[in-house]
Amino acid sequence: MVIAKKWVLVREFVGKPKNGDFSLEEEILPDEVNDGEVLCEALYLSVDPYVRFLCNVMMKPGDTVVGEQIARVTTSKNLKYSVGDVIRLSSGWRSHTLVTDVSQIEAMPDLGDLPLSVVLGAAGVTGLTAFFGLEDKLQPLEGETLLVNSAAGAVGSVAGQIAKMKGCTVIGFAGTDDKVEWLKELGFDHAFNYKKVDVDDAVSMAAPNGVHCYFDNVGGYLSTQILPHMHRGGRVLIVGSIATYNDIGKSTGPYPFEDILKKCVNVNGFSIYDMYQKWRYGEVHLVKLLQQGKLRHRETITEGFELMPSAFIGLFEGTCTGKALVKA
Known part of the structure; x- marks a missing residue:
């Protein structure tokens, strides 16, 4: 036995x-x-x-x-x-x-x-979340600005690197100075410790013309700080909401709807399990990037x-x- x-x-x-x-x-x-x-x-x-x-x-x-x-x-x-x-x-x-x-x-x-x-990880569900979140949902274009939070995490770090491959300016937020340094090593154009900077000032500096794509792993108050900086017609993909998973009771705001309305922002939720039929294709692509050294993890x-x-x-x-x- x-x-x-x-x-x-x-x-x-x-x-x-x-x-x-x-x-x-x-x-x-x-x-x-x-x-x-x-x-x-x-x-x-x-x-x-x-x-x-x-x-x-x-x-x-x-x-x-x-x-x-x-x-x-x-x-x-x-x-x-x-x-x-x-x-x-x-x-x-x-x-x-x-x-x-x-x-x-x-x-x-x-x-x-x-x-x-x-x-x-990078060639599994978390990597696939980043890959298909960009390829099928946000569809960032060369020259656009993409912001990702929890950027040093399993999903965010892959999303930021793939966006760089597409010719985007990439902004990342993380929670420690060591993580910020790693994001810079990965080629992020701007990386910030959200615990040490004024988020509004940081995004204003890094994206003076607005954020075209927001890859949101975190939710909560940080996301409400990002929304006013969205480019008109910008795209937001809600992949996770770890900032509020442990909340007890209902949140009472702040409320994001006015910013969404003013900027005509497109907001979508995303589950990688809805993309199951395409996983094999995504895995082959991610493995190739890892083997070529183009994707680090x-x-x-x-x-x-x-x-x-x-x-x-x-x-x-x-x-x-x-x-x-x-x-x-």
Whole structure:
């Protein structure tokens, strides 16, 4: 038998997630599997802010926390998968998974010499969010100005680099001086620590003619400070709202609608899961950029499955640069 570990939700989050909101439990999985099944062991597990958002939507106390992982097959009775194969699946925060329906296994792109972990980051869902958010939604043009917040994160750092490839002037906001320096290394034209600058003054200086495209990962008050700087007919893509995920109760403003009206701004929400049919195309493109050295990435890797909650909580404390992962 295999003694598997899993992190389950003890209670719905109230405010910022806490270690006590999770419980590490064990379950026994069989050594032998039935025809068509595979047993796998986690190698890397993704840590994502959307888990906070989904807590009250699709999880209830006692459920295994949702999430994606890269795993190695340890036992197989499926002709498609052999022992030792590396697979990707959304099985949640589990150390071992018995896959009874292999249609749940996602295809892996050909990575060449790239590390496996990029499939959960720059060449995975976060990279795809940046890629399709720009390609299919914002569609920035050469010479336009694009602003991205949480710019040193897994999504924002890729979005900013791709916008630079398109010939845009790129402005990035991040939460530490180290992150700002990294954005400059990535080629951002302007990078600011939003905790240390007057946001209004910074955007006025960096985009005197207005912001054409706003890639919004954060929401909250920072976004209300950006909207008055939008170019008439500008485009806003709302990809995340991490600034308000932990809020208790309803926000009472400020309200952005007047700025949207005055500038005739186009505002759209975006979920990468609506683009699922195009993922394979996006992955091939991102892998190629990574292999060519045109796209750079960073990872914040926490060692040890037992530290999954700590790594997750760190997302809301600004401790991560690039993609947050746990190495099991």
